[in-house]
Amino acid sequence: MRKLRPARTTAIAFVTLAALWFTAANGCGKDPYRTALAGSDDVANTVASAIKVTTQYYGTGKLNDPEKATIAGYLDTVTGSNMKFRHAVMDMHKAGVTDSAQYVALAQAFVNSVPTDPVAFHYHSAESQAKFGEVLGAVKAALNGIALAIQNAKPATTTKGGQ
């Protein structure tokens, strides 16, 4: 198992960088509103994947009750914050805001509202430690990627909502 750690760490780093690059590239050519919605959808999808893996691992005894509760609590916080972020983004769009800096500020507030570093959790099983480093690392990467993607978005050419 010791050989797995550097390899998995490399994989997590590679996948995280790839995710950030893809997210940033996905934001290029799109307006900040669309990019913020896409980032929020990415976060929701990574959380859905994390829930499935958590259920599988708990069902096979690879996670104990406190570990399951910790992960579920983290995912619940991310989901609640993601909904608040998206609703704020939609309100801002309806108000006619097109300035990417204001969408970036919302994204930063979103990231700051989820203070726990999920890859710092400790598990009783080495396999669970490695697996949830990847799974929750992907959630964290999706979260952190939103602000980067919005910064790379092109300014909207039209205003909506009458500003």
Place this chain on the structure above:
Amino acid sequence: MDPTVAINLGFAVLNEAINLIRGIQAQSGMTDDQLAAHAEATDLQNKDDIKKLLAL
């Protein structure tokens, strides 16, 4: 590097890349309103699934 580790590493990276491409493709076919509705539905489903996970 152990060949098994290398294969697992390759599959993990490939799987993540495929998921990212699928997600980007799915999003590109949606309007803004559809994308917002999809994210909302996924979040609501996630909330429900988290409750079920905690009840296990």
